[in-house]
Structure formats: structure tokens, C-alpha cells
Amino acid sequence: MTSQRRNHWDNVYTTKPADTVSWFQDDPTPSLNMIAQTGVGTGDPIIDIGGGASVLIDRLLDRGHSAVTVLDIAEAGLAVAKQRLGARAGRVTWIAQDVTAWQPPKDAFSIWHDRAVFHFLVEEADRVAYVRALDQGVRTGGFVILATFTLSGPERCSGLPVRRCSAELLQAELGPRYRLIEQRLQTHVTPSGNHQDFIWCLFKKTPTSAAAEP
Ligand SMILES: C[S@@+](CC[C@H](N)C(=O)[O-])C[C@H]1O[C@@H](n2cnc3c(N)ncnc32)[C@H](O)[C@@H]1O
Structure with missing residues (x-):
């Protein structure tokens, strides 16, 4: 499955200019606002999961973030971001990996950010593997930002089926250790002018003992 997925996404990034794909946004304000809301230093x-060629990494560097990682299955997507960043690319850790097969260092991250990746995991086994990686990589007290197509959003993206989510569905995937802090609806306007409804959720990873609290 991984190589099929990799081929799909590498092909996207080698055949289409990054600013023409449906998920392109030149201003990642929804991500930046939620990241700021966490209060992390x-x-x-x-880590930006499935960051691809996103300009979020540029904006994080602009704001002085100094411990930033971008993971993506598509080496070609990361290559676009690296080329755009030039010398600044050296300040980023780049990981070319399928997130569902990844073993992150334990407790490595204060923020796990994912815009428009989790909804491609239409098989339960992939979602379970994703959450296992997330849970290993996010430290207690850390935050998870998930942005997916919501129930009124598109049923497909990049020619692939997606699983549309609500905050409740995302909560059920993550489990009780992850406390929902905020949910927002947002409409993304694609470069060709289509509207796509997203749900943005911010979760905080609680200590094990807090999971039982109401
Ligand atoms: C719709 S794009 C979103 C890109 C970026 N997050 C953004 O907001 O611009 C989905 C991204 O997820 C990556 N991706 C898809 N499946 C993945 C997986 N299993 N593991 C890691 N990355 C994946 C793709 O290569 C692509 O860059």
C-alpha cells in the first residue's frame, strides 16, 4: 500500500505546480492561529504531518520556530518545499515516510499538525496505525491539530476517496487521553474557486490519570 500511495503523491508533485493543486493555500492562517492558541514556545x-509543499513551514520559520519537522510520503513534495526555502531548508528536519508505517521517537513533539492527510485513511487499520504513531510521538501536555474534510466536505480529493470527519469522529479515533479544546469550521477555496468544508480540531494530550476525568 505504501508504494502505491507514494507513487500517487510523487506523481502529483512532479506533474502539477504546487500552487495549482486543490489544497494549495498561500496563507496558512487557520494553522498558525491554532498553533498560536496552544501557547507553545x-x-x-x-511536526507537520503530510506537509508536502505547504508554506506552513516557511511561516513557522518566519515566526522563529526553531524545532520544526515536516514528514511526507512524497519525496517530491518535500523537494518543492526545500527548493523554495533555499538555505533555510537546512533548519528543518525532513522525513520522507508513510505516517502509518512510521515509528517516531517517543514523546518527541509538542505539536502534531495535520491538514488534509488523516482523511485519506479510509481503512481502519491505517487509522489505527496513524494514531499509534501519533500517540508515540506526542508528549503528555502536547497538542494535536487535525484538519479534515467535514461531513459536508468533498468525498474525494486528488482522485482518492476520503473519509469525512466530525469532531466527534476524530475524538473517537484519538481516544479519551486527547481532550478536545477547540473545533472550528472553515471553508477552503481552491485555486479553481471550489469551496471545501473543513473541520479543525485542537486536542490536548492529557496524563493517563486525567483520561478518567469527566
Ligand atoms: C491534500 S495534501 C495536503 C498537503 C499539506 N498538508 C497542505 O495542507 O498543503 C496531502 C498530503 O499528504 C501526503 N500524504 C498522503 N498520505 C500520506 C501518508 N500515508 N503518510 C504521509 N504523508 C501522506 C501527500 O503526499 C500530500 O502531501
Whole structure:
């Protein structure tokens, strides 16, 4: 499955200019606002899962974030971001990996950010593997930002089926250790002018003992 997925996404990034794909946004304000809301410091480690060619990494560096990682299955997507960043690319940790097969360092991240990746995991086994990686990588007290197509959003993206989510569905995937802090609806306007409804959720990873609390 991984190689099929990798081929799909590498092909996207090698055949389409990054600013023409439906998920392109030149202003990642929804992500930046939620990241700011966590209150984490600029030295705290942040990972952008499935960041691809997103300009979020540029904006994080602009704001002084110094411990930033971008993971993506598509080497070609990361290559676009690296080329755009030039010398600044050296300040980023780049990981070319399928997140569902990844073993992150334990408790490595204060923020796990994912815009428009989790909804491609239409098989339960992939979602379970994703959450296992997330749970290993996010430290207690850390935050998870998930942005997916919501129930009124598109049923497909990039020619692939997606699983649309609500905050309740995302909560059920993550389990009780992850406390929902905030949910927001947002409409993304694609470069061709289509509207796509997203749900943005911010979760905080609680200590094991807090999971039983109401
Ligand atoms: C719709 S794009 C979103 C890109 C970026 N997050 C953004 O907001 O611009 C989905 C991204 O997820 C990556 N991706 C898809 N499946 C993945 C997986 N299993 N593991 C890691 N990355 C994946 C793709 O290569 C692509 O860059």
C-alpha cells in the first residue's frame, strides 16, 4: 500500500505546480492561529504531518520556530518545499515516510499538525496505525491539530476517496487521553474557486490519570 500511495503523491508533485493543486493555500492562517492558541514556545518541537509543499513551514520559520519537522510520503513534495526555502531548508528536519508505517521517537513533539492527510485513511487499520504513531510521538501536555474534510466536505480529493470527519469522529479515533479544546469550521477555496468544508480540531494530550476525568 505504501508504494502505491507514494507513487500517487510523487506523481502529483512532479506533474502539477504546487500552487495549482486543490489544497494549495498561500496563507496558512487557520494553522498558525491554532498553533498560536496552544501557547507553545518557538523552541518547542512541531511536526507537520503530510506537509508536502505547504508554506506552513516557511511561516513557522518566519515566526522563529526553531524545532520544526515536516514528514511526507512524497519525496517530491518535500523537494518543492526545500527548493523554495533555499538555505533555510537546512533548519528543518525532513522525513520522507508513510505516517502509518512510521515509528517516531517517543514523546518527541509538542505539536502534531495535520491538514488534509488523516482523511485519506479510509481503512481502519491505517487509522489505527496513524494514531499509534501519533500517540508515540506526542508528549503528555502536547497538542494535536487535525484538519479534515467535514461531513459536508468533498468525498474525494486528488482522485482518492476520503473519509469525512466530525469532531466527534476524530475524538473517537484519538481516544479519551486527547481532550478536545477547540473545533472550528472553515471553508477552503481552491485555486479553481471550489469551496471545501473543513473541520479543525485542537486536542490536548492529557496524563493517563486525567483520561478518567469527566
Ligand atoms: C491534500 S495534501 C495536503 C498537503 C499539506 N498538508 C497542505 O495542507 O498543503 C496531502 C498530503 O499528504 C501526503 N500524504 C498522503 N498520505 C500520506 C501518508 N500515508 N503518510 C504521509 N504523508 C501522506 C501527500 O503526499 C500530500 O502531501
